[in-house]
């Protein structure tokens with residue numbers, strides 16, 4: 001018998017619900033190795049390793065395995081140690097943090113930047129403060145926004161109105177009706193992580209100008225990959241200067257971990273001064289800040305890698321479209337294959353891994369709405385023609401077995 005006052009029953013009951021709904025999450029242990037991408041060692045349940053091809057990583061350019069990034073991080077550990085030992089306010093600000101923030105601000109053409117423990121925390125921190133400080137703030141949030149933004153908006157206490165995904169007309173409908181004294185804040189992403197859709201950034205900036213709105217843009221899936229020097233999709237569209245605040249991550253194309261915002265000096269300073277999830281947590285180790293500076297230097301000059309990524313995206317898309325698989329249309333590095341069933345998506349992912357040695361994590365609720373479960377495929381410069389062909393063959397065989405049709409694209413976004 002348990003000696004605790006409260007039994008485990010509520011927990012085991014909840015786990016039963018998750019299993020019944022086929023959304024109990026199983027993590028796959030995957031060990032990447034420098035030089036081996038996209039191959040990795042999968043640690044199977046029985047402990048024996050198997051070599052698999054990874055097709056679902058957000059390390060879009062492979063910088064986590066880049067020799068210069070690895071060298072920089074290793075050198076910085078030797079120089080500065082493993083951790084910094086405090087919050088930014090209490091002994092935890094290292095010159096590497098300050099230098100990284102200056103470099104990020106410069107990259108985005110903003111006056112200031114601020115680094116956080118993760119991109120999730122950056123969104124939570126920034127939106128929770130912006131919604132409080134902007135006078136009579138009303139937040140207008142795209143229906144496809146990431147959980148981290150939603151949590152930040154909730155925490156701000158400001159009223160939130162949701163506009164249909166990438167729908168300018170609906171956004172304007174909502175803006176028109178706002179009381180004159182309110183300050184609208186439009187929160188959106190440049191590239192949506194689960195459907196690969198790109199926001200109408202220019203149109204949103206036009207509306208923001210017309211209605212006096214603050215624009216908050218999550219560029220997590222775009223920084224490093226698009227625009228001049230990889231500065232993002234807003235930069236590519238010539239709209240970066242019209243975005244009040246850009247948010248990004250150091251975990252995806254940067255290949256490390258951490259997040260950031262970039263904006264006006266005063267707005268960034270207020271978030272630095274007031275966001276609980278910035279103030280009350282220890283800062284990133286200096287080696288990460290050093291590594292991120294190195295990644296940024298590489299990203300700014302990575303036109304070749306970006307071109308190679310685009311080529312692999314086109315090749316992968318053409319292979320899968322040629323097989324009539326239910327792929328969402330698009331032109332970015334995110335290729336969602338719509339399965340629209342929690343059981344089927346899990347079965348497909350298990351078959352891919354166990355039979356074909358291909359790792360694609362199934363995406364299910366709450367990451368996407370129920371009934372829109374999918375396989376989210378992310379090519380990289382390291383996925384060559386043989387990997388792409390093997391992927392196509394595996395998906396074709398599984399698709400035939402499971403009766404996938406190109407028509408089953410409903411449920412997107």
Ligand SMILES: *Cc1c(COP(=O)(O)O)cnc(C)c1O
Nearest residue numbers: 118119120146193220249251259
């Ligand atoms: C991954 C992600 C984040 C969070 O970034 P992390 O650095 O991984 O915490 C924020 N926004 C979007 C859209 C994301 O996909």
